[in-house]
Amino acid sequence: MLPSILSALLLLSPTTAPATTPDPAAIDRVVEDYRAETGLPGAAVALTHGTTVVRAAGYGRTADGEAVTEHTTMAVASVSKSFTALAVMQLVDAGRVRLDDPVRDHLPEFAPADPRAGRITVRHLLDQTSGLSDTTFRPFSGREVATLRDAVASMRDATLASEPGTRWAYHNPNFQVAARLVEVVAGEPFADYLRRHVFEPLGMADSATADTERDLPASARGHVHVLGAAVPVPEPPAFGNGSGGVLSSAHDLAAWLVAQNTGTPIASPESIAATHTRSAGSYGLGWFVGTTDAGAPLVDHGGDLFTSTAYQALLPASGHGIAVMANTGTQYGDAQALGERLIALLEGRPFAPAPGSYRVVDIVLVTLAAGVVALAVRGVARARRHARRSWLRLLPLLLPVLLAATIHRVAGFLYRGRDVSWRQVAYLYPTFMVLLVVTATACVVVLAARLLARRRPPQGFGIDTAV
Numbered sequence: 001m002l003p004s005i006l007s008a009l010l011l012l013s014p015t016t017a018p019a020t021t022p023d024p025a026a027i028d029r030v031v032e033d034y035r036a037e038t039g040l041p042g043a044a045v046a047l048t049h050g051t052t053v054v055r056a057a058g059y060g061r062t063a064d065g066e067a068v069t070e071h072t073t074m075a076v077a078s079v080s081k082s083f084t085a086l087a088v089m090q091l092v093d094a095g096r097v098r099l100d101d102p103v104r105d106h107l108p109e110f111a112p113a114d115p116r117a118g119r120i121t122v123r124h125l126l127d128q129t130s131g132l133s134d135t136t137f138r139p140f141s142g143r144e145v146a147t148l149r150d151a152v153a154s155m156r157d158a159t160l161a162s163e164p165g166t167r168w169a170y171h172n173p174n175f176q177v178a179a180r181l182v183e184v185v186a187g188e189p190f191a192d193y194l195r196r197h198v199f200e201p202l203g204m205a206d207s208a209t210a211d212t213e214r215d216l217p218a219s220a221r222g223h224v225h226v227l228g229a230a231v232p233v234p235e236p237p238a239f240g241n242g243s244g245g246v247l248s249s250a251h252d253l254a255a256w257l258v259a260q261n262t263g264t265p266i267a268s269p270e271s272i273a274a275t276h277t278r279s280a281g282s283y284g285l286g287w288f289v290g291t292t293d294a295g296a297p298l299v300d301h302g303g304d305l306f307t308s309t310a311y312q313a314l315l316p317a318s319g320h321g322i323a324v325m326a327n328t329g330t331q332y333g334d335a336q337a338l339g340e341r342l343i344a345l346l347e348g349r350p351f352a353p354a355p356g357s358y359r360v361v362d363i364v365l366v367t368l369a370a371g372v373v374a375l376a377v378r379g380v381a382r383a384r385r386h387a388r389r390s391w392l393r394l395l396p397l398l399l400p401v402l403l404a405a406t407i408h409r410v411a412g413f414l415y416r417g418r419d420v421s422w423r424q425v426a427y428l429y430p431t432f433m434v435l436l437v438v439t440a441t442a443c444v445v446v447l448a449a450r451l452l453a454r455r456r457p458p459q460g461f462g463i464d465t466a467v
Contacts, residue, residue: 019296019315019318019346019348020346020348021049021054021320021346022054022345022346024054024057027054027057028055028059030351031043031057031338032059034337034338034341034354035060038332038334039225039228039229039230039357040060040326040328040334040338041061041327041328042059042061042068043324043334043335043338044069044070044250044324044325045058045250045322045323045342046070046251046254046321046322046324047254047320047322047323048258048261048320049318049321050258050261053258056070056254057070057250058070058071058072062219062221062327063218063222063223064218064219064221068219070249070250071206071249072206072219073207073208073220073248073249074219074248074308074310074325074327075216075222075247075308075310076246076247076253076310076325077240077244077303077304077305077308077310078172078244078303078310079301079303079323080240080245080303081175081301082286082287082312083194083246084126084175084178084179084243084286085126085178085275085287086267086272086275087179087182087190087197087198088126088178088181088182089271089274089275090197091185093267097181098122099121099122099123099126100122101121101122102118102119102121103124103125103181104117104120106181106184106185107177107180109149109152109153109180109184110177110180110181112132112137112155112156112158112159112160113156113157113158114158116163117158120132120164121165123279123285124164125175125178126174126178126275126279126285126286127168127279128168128170128171129165129166129169129280130160130171131161131163131167132155132161132171133160133161133171134417134418135161135417136158137155137158137159137171137173138419139171139419140238140419140420140424141408141419144237146239147211147241148179148180148190149183150239151173151176151177151180151241152176155173168283175242175286176242176243177242180242190209191208194207194246195208197266198266201266202252202256202259204252204255205252206247206251206252207248209246209247210240210241210245210246211239211241211245212237212238212240213234213237213238215245216235220308221327222235222305222307222326222328222329223307223328224328224331224430225328225332225358225362226362226430226431227362227431228362230328235308236306236423236424236426236427237423238424244303248325250323250325257314257321257322258321260276260314261319261321275287276289276299276314286301287300287301288300288301292315292343292347293349294349296317296347297317298313298315298343299313299316302333302335304329305329306330306427307328308325308326308327308329309326309329309334309335310324310326311324311335311336311339312324313343322342322343322346323339324336324342326338329427329428331427331429332355333355334355337352337354337355340352358431361431362431365431365434368435369431369434369439372435372439373442376441376442376443376446379442379446379449380446383446383449383452383453394447394451397443397444397447398443398447400439400443401443403436403440404436404437404440407422407425408420408421408422408424
């Protein structure tokens with residue numbers, strides 16, 4: 001424990017000039033300017049300094065048209081991992097769990113097929129070095145689960161991509177296993193545990209947990225951008241408790257940030273410091289550990305759903321904390337981009353440009369889709385003319401169909417091995433998927449027309465029955 005505490009103390013040592021605390025009006029201007037530049041429909045923001053809440057407010061509208069306030073409940077997505085890590089550290093404080101205990105000592109039901117899984121420790125789950133990976137176990141495109149017990153049971157056929165403790169890989173099920181461990185050791189559902197041991201002690205009355213997208217309240221639903229407009233859509237199916245299921249508000253996240261700076265009343269200073277200390281590369285226990293663009297220590301974590309995003313950051317040298325929730329999806333990264341602007345405000349730096357608009361790209365893709373439809377109509381009309389062409393000349397028509405069927409695997413490869421379901425790709429790239437599906441459908445229609453034309457006799461061929 002001593003090396004971790006020393007590392008944490010080094011992290012807390014100022015390396016740059018302390019950040020200045022802006023007034024609430026300056027924070028509001030940053031948020032509203034960003035919304036005006038990007039078309040972000042709604043956001044909630046908390047900024048703290050030590051034990052003081054400088055600003056906790058909502059901006060804009062929810063997907064169902066309600067005003068976002070400091071008490072509007074929204075999804076924090078993978079920011080939830082820091083809550084799960086803290087719950088585990090509370091059990092460490094109580095002497096009921098040790099970070100270097102094998103997971104199976106506390107959770108015998110965790111039994112992946114790979115024999116190396118027996119060497120996975122609690123620490124390996126929290127610092128993402130368990131050896132489990134999206135490349136060997138697919139949490140999104142595999143079998144749907146509804147509870148933490150089901151999530152752990154679904155891993156029975158999982159294999160490891162590496163020896164535990166040797167390689168870092170971001171894998172949501174690590175934290176689902178950790179949350180299930182909390183359930184079993186504490187003897188109560190994870191949602192109840194967080195409510196009694198985290199939310200209630202901190203006065204986080206707006207906060208709760210969700211198992212799946214079906215548990216999201218209307219205020220936590222978000223948008224995707226299509227042709228420059230924010231379109232409300234339901235979150236695609238996924239299980240997220242433990243790894244991404246916390247729901248909260250600006251008011252509540254302000255209390256959470258204050259607790260992270262003070263360590264009371266929910267965990268010991270040593271346990272808080274351990275979560276903020278590098279354990280594997282740039283990852284601590286449920287937090288990333290690095291520096292700001294100005295070189296100041298930074299402890300942060302982002303959260304991405306397909307219709308909303310979140311971001312939290314601690315600046316240990318100045319004692320500031322920032323939390324942002326935005327109701328647009330992961331392809332835009334609005335919560336983190338807005339959070340980084342607020343960090344720049346604290347440090348007196350110029351703001352980074354807002355993410356670029358995809359409107360022109362969307363218009364081009366939709367125009368191409370319309371052109372494909374026109375070509376398909378022409379292809380069907382001329383099917384007889386091409387009916388006797390070689391079979392090999394028909395094969396290219398199957399390529400768009402093959403790409404459409406496997407696009408989630410292509411996306412997973414481009415995302416460095418992360419698992420992505422087919423439906424999720426449509427949320428990431430809606431107009432591209434429109435073009436792809438239209439093209440694949442057009443090719444099937446043209447192919448069918450040419451095959452039917454092959455079966456029909458040539459015009460004028462038949463038996464003359466005239467007398």
